[in-house]
Amino acid sequence: MAESKLDLLQGTLDLMVLQTLAAMGSLHGYGIARRIEQVSGNEVLLNQGTIYASLVRLQQRGWISAEWGTSTNNRKAKFYSITKRGRKQLSQDAAYWQRLSEVMGRVLALPEGSEDK
């Protein structure tokens, strides 16, 4: 089971985090990590800890903002939310991924040996 999980491509985690925050509003690190695991149907190999590197990177670029707050069960945690510029970036990156995956899909759909004909 563990072997068949997907390794994350460079940059994909950032996009996932952005999309999650865009969809869910304000969330803490654990919440984001769990959400991604759930959405991916546990297909993604994610060390939850690595999400913090992604969060600090996005924050430094000004795409998300962070604030300490209290969770539903009254625990102190840092809450992240997407900024306006983050949304713009998300729409760009999402469009890019979609195009890329379409192209990849088409390329991979070529039957083997088709070039010989």
Added chain:
Amino acid sequence: MTDHLRQRLHRLRAMFQRAEQDRDLDKEMFAHLELAIEENLQRGLSPSEAQRQALIHFGGPQQAKEKHREARGLPLVETLVQDFRFALRMLHRSPGFALLAIFCLTLGIGANAAVFSWMEGLLFRPYPMVANQERLVALTGTARGESGPTGLSWPDFLDLQRNSTLCDTFFVSKIMGTTLSIGERAQVVTGSIVSANYFDVLGVHPILGRAFEPGDDVGRSAHPVTVISYQLWKERFGGDPQIIGKTQRMNGVIHTIIGVAPEGFYGTFVGWAMKFWVPASMEDTFEAGGYKLEDRGERWIESYGRLKPGVTLEQAQQEISAVAKRLEADYPTTNRGRSIKAWPLWQTPFNNAGTLLPTLSIMLVVVVFVLLIACANVGNLLLVRSFARRHEITVRVAVGAGRRRLLQQLLIEGLVLSALAATGGLLVARWCTHLLVLLLPVRNGNAMHLPGEMDWRVMALSAVVCLVATLLFALVPAIQTSKIDLAGTLRSEMAGVARGRGKSWARYGLVVVQVSLCFILLVGAGLLLQSLQKIRSDSPGFSTDGVLVTAVNLVASGYDVERAKSFQDQLIDQVQALPGVESAALARVTPLGYGTFSSAPIAVDGYQPPPDEQPSVDYNQVGPGYLATMGIPLLSGREFTRSDNETAAPVAIINEIMAGRYWPGKNPVGERLQAKSKWLQIVGIAKTSKYESMRELPKPFFYVPRRQDFSISAALTIRTRLRPAIMAAALSRELKAMDANLALYEVISLQEQVDRSTSAQKVAVTLTGTLGGLALVLAAIGLYGVMSYTVSQSTRELGLRMALGANTGGLFRLVISRGLVLTIGGIFLGAVLAAGLTRLLGYLLYKVSPYDPFAFGSAFLVLTIVSLIACFLPAWRATRVDPIVALRYE
């Protein structure tokens, strides 16, 4: 785009908020785990399983932290800072090593920076405040059949200026001197005769008043105006703010001061700081030989051109040659066989750039050698230390330090060393910028002006030297480190010499290289020293002993020709009447002095010169008894007498070489010689002497009576046993009695004059000698270091030998002989290299073969003795090894 910039700024800030950000992350991670555990508990896991699952999903907290740091900060810079701190700590821990290494490198880098600053300040950008110096070229005339460059004539200069399209400007700057009396003090000062555009094209603007105006350089004595230097203004005029419009008598002509040049502008002559400038129209007030601005045959000016941007020297030369060719066709009488040559500024033949160039180029090679020796020393020190640190380094490799990281750390340690040394070196160089002046003679109370220049180019080049040096010495131990055999080293620490052999090669090799470089320098210094001795002991063809020279500047005091003639006759009579004076005579110029001889195109009955060549010979205008006073032997005929005057038939005395060349196999006495289209009868033959340089080959030369080719300025030669100072006092008294306005030039012996003419040689000897000594010290330190280390590492072997019956004498000899083998190896290598390199000393060698056995032999002897001394202490220590202790050692 801006997002990335913002990120970079954040990253930079993060570096300085490490602790705070780490704390924040810790809190966040703690909250994360708490949340995860809580959720797991809700899912019904046991407390311990809830915690375990949370940690598994989180991954390694340490790894997460590391990733976080990498993402937020600048990891490359951070490790650099770490390594830098570590390097400082390591140096602090072994201050002896650090000091020695920094000392060696400081000398190496400092010597380089000093020579760079001299080259910059004297050869490449010699004229502070002058715009676009890199495009300046020096201009001289050339004559077919003559070796040296000549001046240009004013009309030729104007034609060149009119016809050149590749240069954006031309200007004239001819050095001359005058006696300036202000208040009580009369002083000889140097100035320049310049074209009117001078200050404008140089981009130098007077701080008071104005520069010359177009047309100031036209007409005979038409514009008696002068711009004075800042220094003169401050020192002699007390910085008078009302100076503009005041007048100053110079060479008998009242000049109006129209401007004061800015501070730091010294004119355009390498070697002397100009104190004042006059326009070319005032030429005949300051130059001997009358009004020359309209005479195409009088080649007296020194001039420069400035190339247009992008024009090469070769292109400009082609155009200039073409112009000269046209002038040759248009004015055959004055310009036959003549051309014009453009020189890069650093080869300028008419100032001290040309004289210092060979010396400075040799210095450049020498300081590179010194730097290499210093690098070898430091490399060796680091190598020895890297053995001492082998355990530390091995452990670092074992716990996973990458090779790249190790290399980076070693290089940074090296960089710290050489950066400290470079700072010291630049201080040394700064301190040396005015050193050259100290090595050169003071003339007439004026010291030369030869400043080094420490501009950003010198700094940058020194920084490059520093980096290259770092790579050279820091990589030696780095290469060794990269070969570390983990298991082997961890298992056993080092044993005897036998096993260390492979690694000793690097150390021994470095010592051999040091010794060989040092040998080359010593041979070079020896050769130059011998040349200097040969030059100084060589006879110039006149007596240097018991003859004094001086001058009285009559031009500066406004004497006209008739007054000068009667004054000079009277002066000679008075001087000859002085007690202790055997004879005295006047001459326009004295040999090997600062003045230049006149030159005349000649013709001889029955001598057919090769086509296109106009034989021209230097000559001197001398008074009666000149040859006797100078001690130049007369081979046949007679000397001039007082009756060889204006009204008598023109006569000449020729030298032996001239007699042999133009009257082969005949006695020329009684024959005639045409000079400057005037026929002279030859009345005597003098022995050939040196005229302009001690190195010159014997050349044709002749003398004419002063009265038959008169010029007001003259040198006075006196044959006497009295010392110069005593003679000067007596002369001053006489002069004061004759005319209180006259100033006496300094009185020096002819020997002093000869010595001054070889001062470039002396500079070269002093500098190579000093640097050779420095190299010797460095090489001795290197040899000592390596031998000490070898002895300390072979304690066991030495102990064993002793236990087996070797006596102390044997051990002493063993160590000494090892040191000697290295030395001899180095000397052998050095001798092979030196044999190929000494020829580069070129014209600085005088009557000394580049393979001179004496120079090679003494270098051999000196190095051997020094290496014996360097090995002595380690050898003595070897004999003190206690076999019991040594064998228990491991």
